[in-house]
Amino acid sequence: MxxxxxxxxxxxxxxxxxxxxxxxxxxxxxxxxxxxxxxxxxxxxxxxxxxxxxxxxxxxxxxxGEEDKGFRYILAGMNAERILIAAECVGDAKWFIEKASAYAGERTVFGRPIGQNQGVQFPIARAYAQMRAAELMVMQAAELFESGRDCGEQANMAKMLAAEASWAAAEACVQTHGGFAFAEEYDVERKFRETRLYQVAPISTNLILSYLSEHVLGMPRSY
Ligand SMILES: Cc1cc2nc3c(=O)[nH]c(=O)nc-3n(C[C@H](O)[C@H](O)[C@H](O)COP(=O)(O)OP(=O)(O)OC[C@H]3O[C@@H](n4cnc5c(N)ncnc54)[C@H](O)[C@@H]3O)c2cc1C
Incomplete structure (x- = not known):
C-alpha cells in the first residue's frame, strides 16, 4: 500500500x-x-x-520521492481521482436515465404508459440535462489534466456536479419504478445506494464548495 x-x-x-x-x-x-x-x-x-x-x-x-514532500504527491493524484469519480457518476446517471425512460415507456397505468405524463417525464428529462452539463465539465477537467495544466477548479466542479446529477437521476429512476424500485431484481435500489456515496466520498460537497469559495473566488478560508 x-x-x-x-x-x-x-x-x-x-x-x-x-x-x-x-x-x-x-x-x-x-x-x-x-x-x-x-x-x-x-x-x-x-x-x-x-x-x-x-x-x-x-x-x-x-x-x-522526497522526504517531507509527500502531501504534494498525494494531492496531485486527487484531481485525477475526482475526474475519475465524476466520470463514474456520469455513467451511473446515464444508467438510471435509460432505465427510467425505458420503464416509463412500458409500464401502463390507467390505460396508458406512465411516461406519457409530464409528472413522470420531467424529473427524468431534468436529470438528463443535469447529467449532460456535468459531463461537459468532466470532459473539460480531463482535457486540462491530460495536457498537464492546472485542473483543480474543474476537477472539483466536475465531481460535485456529476455526483448531484447521478443522485437526481437515481431519484427519478426510483420514483418512476414505483414499488418495483425496491425489488432487488431491478438493480435500481442497489445503484441508488451506491450512487449516494459520491456526495460524501472521496470528498464531500461542502468541502468542494469551500475549495471553490477560497481558492477560486478568493473568500476567506472557512475551516
Ligand atoms: C465507502 C467509503 C469508501 C472510502 N474510501 C476511502 C479511500 O479509499 N481512501 C480514503 O482516504 N478515504 C476513503 N473514504 C473516506 C472519505 O473520503 C470520507 O468519508 C469523506 O472525505 C468525508 O470525510 P469524513 O467521513 O471524515 O466526514 P467529516 O469530515 O466528519 O464530515 C461529516 C459531514 O460534515 C461536513 N463538514 C465537515 N467539515 C465541514 C466544514 N468545515 N464546513 C462544512 N461542512 C463540513 C461534511 O461535508 C460532511 O457532510 C471512504 C469513505 C466511504 C464511505
Missing part, C-alpha cells in the same frame, strides 16, 4: 501539509508486524476497511 505518514512534527514545519512523506508498504509483512485491517460493513458493495498501525516499521528505502 501507499502510505502517507508524518515524518517531521507539525510544530517544526512552516505549513501543516509539509513534513509528510509517502512510503510503499509491504502489506503482508506489515500485517505480521503491527498493522491490523478491520473491514467495515457498508450499505454498498465496497471493500471499506479501517487500518491500524501499531509501531509498524517501514525501511527508509521504501520512501517514494
Amino acid at each position: 501507499l502510505l502517507l505518514a508524518r515524518t517531521t512534527p507539525k510544530e517544526q514545519v512552516a505549513k501543516r501539509t509539509d513534513g509528510m512523506s509517502v512510503f510503499i508498504v509491504d502489506m503482508r509483512d506489515a500485517l505480521r508486524h503491527g498493522m491490523t485491517i478491520k473491514p467495515i460493513r457498508t450499505m454498498m458493495n465496497h471493500s471499506t476497511t479501517e487500518v491500524f498501525f501499531d509501531n509498524v516499521r517501514v525501511p527508509a528505502e521504501n520512501l517514494i
